[in-house]
Amino acid sequence: MIAFCESYEFDAKEVGYKQVDSLKHNKDSVGWPVTFGFGRVATTAEITAWDIDVRPDGKGLPIGSGSVANGKALYAVKCFACHGVTGEETPGVKLPAPALVSDTTFKGRKVNTIGNYWPYASTVFDYIRRSMPYNAPGSLTNNEVYAVTAFLLSANKIIDPDAVIDAQSLPKIVMPAQKYYIKDDRKGGPEVK
Amino acid sequence: MKEENIDDQNGKLSRRTLIGGALASSLLYVGSAFGKAIQTAPPLIPTTPYDPTKKLGQGPSKLGKRSLFEASVRKPSDISSRTPLQDLYSTITPSDLHFERHHAGVPVIDPEKYELLIHGMVEKPMKFTLHDLKRFPSVTRTCFIECAGNFRTGKEEMTAQEICGLTSQSEWTGVMLSTLFREVGLDLKATWFLAEGSDAAVLTRSIPVSKGWDDAMIVYAQNGEAVRPEQGYPARLLLPGWEGNTCVKWIRRIEISDEPFMTREETSKYTYPVKDRIRQFSFDMDARSIITYPSYPSKVEPGWIEIHGIAWSGRGKVHQVDISTDAGNTWSTARLQGPVLDKAHTYFRHLWQWKGDETEILSRVVDETGYTQPTIKQLIDARGNDMGGYHLNPVTAWVVKRDGTVLFKPETYKS
Numbered sequence: 001m002i003a004f005c006e007s008y009e010f011d012a013k014e015v016g017y018k019q020v021d022s023l024k025h026n027k028d029s030v031g032w033p034v035t036f037g038f039g040r041v042a043t044t045a046e047i048t049a050w051d052i053d054v055r056p057d058g059k060g061l062p063i064g065s066g067s068v069a070n071g072k073a074l075y076a077v078k079c080f081a082c083h084g085v086t087g088e089e090t091p092g093v094k095l096p097a098p099a100l101v102s103d104t105t106f107k108g109r110k111v112n113t114i115g116n117y118w119p120y121a122s123t124v125f126d127y128i129r130r131s132m133p134y135n136a137p138g139s140l141t142n143n144e145v146y147a148v149t150a151f152l153l154s155a156n157k158i159i160d161p162d163a164v165i166d167a168q169s170l171p172k173i174v175m176p177a178q179k180y181y182i183k184d185d186r187k188g189g190p191e192v193k
Numbered sequence: 194m195k196e197e198n199i200d201d202q203n204g205k206l207s208r209r210t211l212i213g214g215a216l217a218s219s220l221l222y223v224g225s226a227f228g229k230a231i232q233t234a235p236p237l238i239p240t241t242p243y244d245p246t247k248k249l250g251q252g253p254s255k256l257g258k259r260s261l262f263e264a265s266v267r268k269p270s271d272i273s274s275r276t277p278l279q280d281l282y283s284t285i286t287p288s289d290l291h292f293e294r295h296h297a298g299v300p301v302i303d304p305e306k307y308e309l310l311i312h313g314m315v316e317k318p319m320k321f322t323l324h325d326l327k328r329f330p331s332v333t334r335t336c337f338i339e340c341a342g343n344f345r346t347g348k349e350e351m352t353a354q355e356i357c358g359l360t361s362q363s364e365w366t367g368v369m370l371s372t373l374f375r376e377v378g379l380d381l382k383a384t385w386f387l388a389e390g391s392d393a394a395v396l397t398r399s400i401p402v403s404k405g406w407d408d409a410m411i412v413y414a415q416n417g418e419a420v421r422p423e424q425g426y427p428a429r430l431l432l433p434g435w436e437g438n439t440c441v442k443w444i445r446r447i448e449i450s451d452e453p454f455m456t457r458e459e460t461s462k463y464t465y466p467v468k469d470r471i472r473q474f475s476f477d478m479d480a481r482s483i484i485t486y487p488s489y490p491s492k493v494e495p496g497w498i499e500i501h502g503i504a505w506s507g508r509g510k511v512h513q514v515d516i517s518t519d520a521g522n523t524w525s526t527a528r529l530q531g532p533v534l535d536k537a538h539t540y541f542r543h544l545w546q547w548k549g550d551e552t553e554i555l556s557r558v559v560d561e562t563g564y565t566q567p568t569i570k571q572l573i574d575a576r577g578n579d580m581g582g583y584h585l586n587p588v589t590a591w592v593v594k595r596d597g598t599v600l601f602k603p604e605t606y607k608s
Contacts, residue, residue, distance in 0.1 A: 029372075032330070036329060038321065038326075038328045039320060039322070039376065041319055041320075042310055042312060042318040042319055042320045047310065047312050047318055050310055050389075050445065051446075052395070053387055053448065053454055053456075054454075055450075055452065107469060114461075117461060117471070118460055118461050119455065119460050123457055123460050123461065126397075126457070127456070131296070131393070131395060131396075131457075137297065137393045138395070181470070181471050182471065182472055182473065183472075184475040184476070186475070187508075187562070188509070188562025189562050189563050189564060190563050190564060192565075192572065192574075193467075
């Protein structure tokens with residue numbers, strides 16, 4: 001997995017402890033049966049129908065592919081009305097939806113975009129597939145989602161204009177902003193952070 | 194009877210009576226014939242007061258209504274709707290005034306067709322109907338939910354609702370998530386789970402499994418009745434003290450995993466720059482307080498004034514609330530209304546004799562971890578100028594003018 005997630009090993013230990021602790025000491029569950037028997041086992045088909053998430057390591061990416069060129073054509077029909085013709089922030093123009101495109105410089109940026117702020121390419125695919133287009137969510141085919149993802153990554157100068165992406169190549173894309181992410185480590189106490 | 198009195202047919206006060214009798218001092222929004230809100234100036238001549246002792250009242254009804262004289266409403270924008278904190282007298286938010294924030298509208302979900310799927314790193318992937326969820330041992334808990342982007346500033350004429358109306362409190366009832374974890378047989382190696390809603394955004398957040406074992410709930414009731422549609426009907430995730438966005442509404446799926454999913458709502462949104470880094474997974478809501486009276490647009494007279502407001506912390510109980518009535522030069526301890534609950538709005542009160550001079554009044558909470566609510570300057574010093582709009586909890590100051598007008602003291606802050 002990606003280096004960033006190694007910092008979660010501490011959490012895993014903490015979770016393990018809490019879990020055992022909870023099972024042992026939860027007074028409310030004294031006298032409870034091992035199982036209440038409410039609910040039913042979910043079928044594989046039911047899980048597949050809803051399990052649409054994609055992780056940074058590519059788990060969950062479907063079969064299919066998409067090119068920057070196809071994505072550009074789709075964007076011009078299905079995305080531009082809210083995100084603007086180029087996807088870039090235009091001074092004096094208030095877009096109904098966030099700007100998506102910029103260079104990849106984090107420091108001094110005007111707005112947060114995929115290029116200067118998003119840490120994982122998988123998120124672009126996952127979000128478009130589950131939530132976009134705003135007025136017709138979930139209406140794009142997997143190939144179309146790959147294509148729009150490719151176009152946006154290319155517009156942000158992260159992949160080449162002639163690129164085609166699929167389940168193998170998308171998780172390998174390293175996003176420029178990923179290196180800036182830190183996990184919040186505040187636990188209360190007097191310090192203001 | 195005169196037009197100004199109660200209309201027997203529909204039980205409503207006529208518009209003239211309502212305006213003249215109850216709300217003569219302010220502008221009023223009323224429904225026009227087309228159902229749109231229009232602004233109306235108060236009439237100049239007050240009407241004869243209606244004498245309730247001389248007129249038989251209305252009989253019993255199926256559903257109670259707020260008094261016609263009460264005009265407290267949420268303040269909607271395109272994406273959210275804010276609780277009128279300045280209108281509330283205690284800590285429970287009436288369900289229809291609970292703030293709402295959603296990313297693709299409020300879905301309509303048939304409770305008979307509703308199912309919650311739990312799968313991934315479990316012994317048995319399972320589906321639970323709403324009926325199933327209600328059969329498990331249940332728990333009731335009072336806590337706040339606050340949006341992580343709950344700070345607005347910019348002008349003097351701002352209400353508490355406009356400044357931080359994206360926090361509300363309810364008494365929630367449902368099943369502990371740990372009870373469901375136990376039922377599906379969670380893999381001990383699991384560290385994160387994905388919570389997914391069934392709205393048009395199919396909104397997702399990654400949550401540490403430890404929160405699931407600690408105090409997370411799947412709730413189906415709010416203030417004794419079914420959860421409101423805007424609050425996630427028929428069931429939502431409740432993570433006490435954590436940012437509102439993680440309390441996924443209309444929840445339909447929980448996937449148990451061993452790493453976070455890095456969804457849009459936890460990468461591109463709900464993260465914020467801190468000195469050239471981007472801080473992620475700020476789950477806890479930091480301690481905060483605000484004086485809700487006196488506050489804009491109320492007006493005060495010299496003499497005794499009971500200052501009151503709410504304080505809260507996502508990390509535990511409110512320990513203390515300090516009040517300053519001299520622009521922060523000296524501080525006194527406010528009285529807290531008990532019982533003080535964990536991760537809950539806590540009401541505070543402080544008696545103050547105002548002599549009529551211009552001054553500033555402020556509140557500052559200390560929570561049980563020893564954290565003291567910071568000023569905006571402390572936050573900027575700690576995080577840098579480019580700190581974004583999430584997790585801001587600065588001390589709020591109100592300016593009391595000599596004529597009794599109360600105005601917000603806008604912070605110097607780059608939005």
